[in-house]
Amino acid sequence: MNAILVAVTTTFDKYDVEYSLDELANLALAAEIKPVFKIAQKLNSPNAKTYVGKGKLTEIAIAITAYKADIVIFNDELTPSQLRNTATELNINCIDRSYLILQIFEKRAATKQANLEIKLAKNLYLLPRIAFLREQESRSGGATGALSSKGAGETQAELDRRHLMAEINHLRKELKNMQAMKEQQILKRQKNAIPIVALVGYTNAGKSSTMNTILNYIAKEDKAVYVKDQLFATLATYNRQINYDKKEFILVDTIGFVSKLPHNLINSFQQTLAEIKNADYIIHVVDSSSKYINEQLNVVLDVLKALNANQIPSLFLLNKWDKTIDNNMHILGYESLTFSNKTQLHVPELLDTILTHIGPSTIRTKLLIPYSLGKLSHILETIAYIYQKEYQNYGTYYDVEIPIKDYAKFQKYDLDNLIN
Ligand SMILES: Nc1nc2c(ncn2[C@@H]2O[C@H](COP(=O)(O)OP(=O)(O)OP(=O)(O)O)[C@@H](O)[C@H]2O)c(=O)[nH]1
Ligand SMILES: [Mg+2]
Structure with a gap:
């Protein structure tokens, strides 16, 4: 399917139109639609009836013929009437960025x-928009794939609407049940006080690859997650428990972001994104080789703000450093680390940075404390949760959980260290 991409830019726009249209082109490709031509118009605000101005519509019509386009994709979320009016004027299927x-x-x-x-x-x-999409569906014989059955007319639209409403209520109920379960899991984790570290970033920046690099480094490669060179390869949240250097944390991989995410989508994905809000530390994975690094950074910061997650301590991980040309790049005023999944640059450094930022937690350890150190045993018993205690030949054996900050006092008597 060939598409003409159409954008209106206003003086209030945050991102330049070239970036925005490039991003739209990538989204189209991800939906297996081929962008064949881009048109932009500068206006004070989008036209209320047809999004672009009247003259621009003629230009689009000419482009449709010239490039044999089957569809027009608009760079914003259009109102139902803007969609209907443009589709009627141009006599072609029209969809918007949200769709x-x-x-x-x-x-x-x-x-x-x-x-x-x-x-x-x-x-x-x-x-x-159901009535309009129904009309559109009959124009294209189902090419936009929006609806399951065919038919046209007002009564059909009324039936569709009722059906949609019923389904919306049902989905909300089901999601609510799932949420209750999830909240219990989160509560349980808070009780265990295992810190949460979330990987966030623009789509395709390398979040899932970073998760796998870490899993690989700690020899847990069997827990790897899906990685692919495409937008939105990851569409759920994946949690992996990481044990490293006597500390543990939960690493979370989740959905990537793009600009102008439909607001319905952010609302509906609250549960998937909830892990980010609960994170103790955020690793903001950046594709440092992208020519749009600044725009992508801002997109992610905006979504974090919308999620109320912008106050969580974070690290900018300048990923794909292996193909970054600007070797002097740095992010002013923020903590950052150059990184590459491809060359494994700075993997231990990333883990160390995470460990220094996640709050105090406990570790479980097995100690053998000589009988001559009665005082140390006494200290241990006042701070530890004791799973097991046994008087052995050389001293008292303990299987205990202790605050990480106290571990150094006992490190010498850790059975792991004694054996090694
Ligand atoms: N050259 C290079 N490519 C990388 C690096 N890290 C990841 N990639 C590639 O970037 C693409 C996207 O990687 P993913 O890990 O799936 O990215 P993501 O951020 O999880 O993407 P979404 O889940 O789609 O949001 C893949 O083709 C990876 O192989 C890197 O350090 N260097
Ligand atoms: Mg991913």
């Missing part, structure tokens, strides 16, 4: 929760 993103998410969702969340977001998007 495109929803389609990609729907195709990629791999877990039950992601499936429910994306269905909810899509139904909320469809609700005011």
Whole structure:
């Protein structure tokens, strides 16, 4: 399918139009649509009826013929009437950026929760647009893939609407049940006080690869997550427990971001994104080789803000350093680390940085304390949770959990160290 991409830029726009249209082109490719031409128009605000101005519509019509386009994709979320008016004027299928993103998410969702969340977001998007999409569907014979059955007309639209409403209620109920379960898990983890470290970043920046690099480094490669050179390869949250240097934390890999994510999507994905809000430390993975590094950084910071996660201590991980040309790059005023999954640059340094930032936690350890050190045994028993205590030939054996900050006092008597 060939597409003409159309953007309106205003003076209020945060990102330049070249970046925004490039991103839209990548989104189209991710949905297996080929962008063949880009058109941009500068306006004070998008036209209320047709998004672009009247003259621009003629230009789009000419481009449609010239490039044999099948579809027009607009760079913002359009109102139902803007979509209908442009589709009628141009006599071609029209979709907007939100719809495109929803389609990609729907195709990629791999877990039950992601499936429910994306269905909810899509139904909320469809609700005011259902009649229009129905018309569009009959124009294209189902090419936009929005709806399951065919038919046209007002009554059909009314039936569709009722069906959507029922489904929305049902999805909300199911998600609520899942949330209750998840909250219990989070509570349990808080009780165990295992710190949470979340990988966040622009889509395709290398979050999942970084997760796998760490798993590989601590010899847990069997727990690897899915990595692919495509937008939104990851559409759920994956937690992995990491034990390193006597500390443990939970590493979380989740969805990547793009600019102008549909607001329905962010609302519906609250549960998937909840792990980020609960994180003790955030690793913001950046594709340092991208020419749009600044824009992508800001997109991610904006979403973190929307999630109320912008106060969590974080590290900028300048990933893909192996193919970064600007070797002097740094992020002013923030902690950052150059990194590469490809060359394994700074893997131990990343782990050390994480460990120094996650709050005090406990470790479980096995100690053998000589009988001559009665005082040390006494200290241990006042601070430790004791799983097992046994009087042996050379001293008292303890299987205990102690605060990490006290570990140094006992390190000498750690059975692991004694054996090594
Ligand atoms: N050259 C190079 N490529 C990398 C590096 N890290 C990741 N990649 C590649 O970047 C692409 C995306 O990697 P992922 O780990 O799937 O990225 P992600 O951030 O999880 O992406 P989404 O889940 O889609 O948001 C893959 O093709 C990786 O092989 C790196 O350090 N150097
Ligand atoms: Mg991923």
